Amino acid sequence: MELNGDGLIDVLSGSYSRQDEDMAGLFQVLYGKKGGGFGKPEVLSGSDGQPLILQKQKDGDDDGVTDAICTRPCAVDLDGDGKLDIVSGNFRGTFGFFRGEGGGKFSPKVEWLQGDGGKLAVDSHGDPFFVDHDGDGDLDLWSGSAQGGVFLFENVGSKTAPKWGGRKTIVEPKGHTPIAADDHVPEFGDAHLKGPQSDTRVWLADVDGDKKLDLLVGDTARLMHVAKGLDEKTAREKFVSWRKKQKEFFAANQPEGEEAMKKWQEGYEALEKEREQFAKEESTGFVWLFRGK
Numbered sequence: 001m002e003l004n005g006d007g008l009i010d011v012l013s014g015s016y017s018r019q020d021e022d023m024a025g026l027f028q029v030l031y032g033k034k035g036g037g038f039g040k041p042e043v044l045s046g047s048d049g050q051p052l053i054l055q056k057q058k059d060g061d062d063d064g065v066t067d068a069i070c071t072r073p074c075a076v077d078l079d080g081d082g083k084l085d086i087v088s089g090n091f092r093g094t095f096g097f098f099r100g101e102g103g104g105k106f107s108p109k110v111e112w113l114q115g116d117g118g119k120l121a122v123d124s125h126g127d128p129f130f131v132d133h134d135g136d137g138d139l140d141l142w143s144g145s146a147q148g149g150v151f152l153f154e155n156v157g158s159k160t161a162p163k164w165g166g167r168k169t170i171v172e173p174k175g176h177t178p179i180a181a182d183d184h185v186p187e188f189g190d191a192h193l194k195g196p197q198s199d200t201r202v203w204l205a206d207v208d209g210d211k212k213l214d215l216l217v218g219d220t221a222r223l224m225h226v227a228k229g230l231d232e233k234t235a236r237e238k239f240v241s242w243r244k245k246q247k248e249f250f251a252a253n254q255p256e257g258e259e260a261m262k263k264w265q266e267g268y269e270a271l272e273k274e275r276e277q278f279a280k281e282e283s284t285g286f287v288w289l290f291r292g293k
Contacts, residue, residue: 001075003084004104008032013041014071014088024053025071027086046108047101054088054096055110066092066124074128078139080160087113089126093145094119113141115153115164123147123173127201133213138162142170144200149173150217171196171217171290185239186224188232188279196288197221212292223282230278238278246271 003010011030017023030038046052054071056064072089079085083100090096096110113120125146130139134154141153141164150171157163176198199220207214226235249271255264275281 001084002032003029003075004031005102006032008034011038012044012073012075012086014073017069018051022068023065024051024056024068025090027052027071027073027088044106046098047105048108050108052086052098052106052108054090057112066090067094067096070125072125072127074130076130076139078130078162080138080158087128087130087141089122089128089143091124093122093124093126095121095126095128095141095143113153113164115166117166120153120164120167122149122151122167125199129202129204131204131213133204142202142204144196144202144217144219145173146199147173147175148196148198148200148219150196150200150202150215170215171200173200174198185236185243188224188226188235190221190223193221193286196286199285206292207289208291210292214292215290217288217290218285219288220283220285223284225280225282227276227278227280235278239275242271242275242278245274 001010001012002008003012009032013028013030015025015028017025027044028041029044030041032038044052054068057067058064067090070089070091074087075084076087077084077100078087078097079099083102085100086098086106088096088098095113097113098106098108098110100106120141122143122145127144129142131142132138133140133142138155138157138159139162140155143151145151149169152168152170154165154168155162156165174195174197196217196219201218203216204213205216206212207216226232249267255261
């Protein structure tokens with residue numbers, strides 16, 4: 001996006017957390033350079049000159065750190081005043097709004113997007129994307145989440161005075177599917193996947209030029225593959241035997257103390273290495289396309 005009004009395209013990024021102070025995900029910008037390319041990452045500050053951060057919202061025993069980390073920003077003119085604002089997702093799943101002041105400056109005070117039921121939220125790791133998907137002239141909020149799925153908060157207000165409806169599930173979340181610690185023998189390969197898995201991120205665009213918005217969803221998927229030289233039937237039999245050994249290991253080993261923990265870790269690593277003889281685990285991801293109707 002063009003963030004600071006100089007006519008050059010910039011790159012805006014969030015981050016997990018700064019490490020030298022209280023945990024908070026900074027925003028960083030790679031400003032566009034004349035003639036092409038980008039400058040080095042610079043921390044984005046608010047109009048007070050301090051790094052722009054999502055302030056923590058303490059709630060009982062919760063210290064609010066999940067409000068401030070895992071920032072995922074989207075630059076958008078949310079209130080229709082001609083100035084870019086920033087809306088950011090976070091670890092908790094809520095959405096922080098920094099009002100734009102023009103020229104790449106933003107209010108340092110975060111406002112949390114609200115609906116009738118309180119703060120808008122997904123099930124952690126919100127990733128906001130705004131588009132007028134229904135053609136009524138205002139921007140609607142779309143998001144993925146750590147648990148997967150795609151969610152929509154429709155703007156039931158206007159272009160200059162947005163108001164948010166309740167969360168609608170567009171794609172059902174799959175959740176994180178454990179491979180190493182669950183009770184079933186996993187399916188091998190990726191042919192069994194029929195839709196987005198966990199850690200979804202969304203984008204809407206007319207991909208095929210039919211003047212209808214399509215939905216693109218990126219995800220994280222964990223796969224299991226048959227080891228080289230084995231057939232699937234043999235690998236499945238070996239997996240059943242290994243799973244029994246794994247469950248016995250977890251049931252029998254309750255490490256206490258540093259030395260016991262070290263031995264437990266060695267035993268766990270040996271068990272994982274044994275599995276590699278017949279099955280290989282892979283962490284990957286896909287981009288899924290849902291064509292607009």
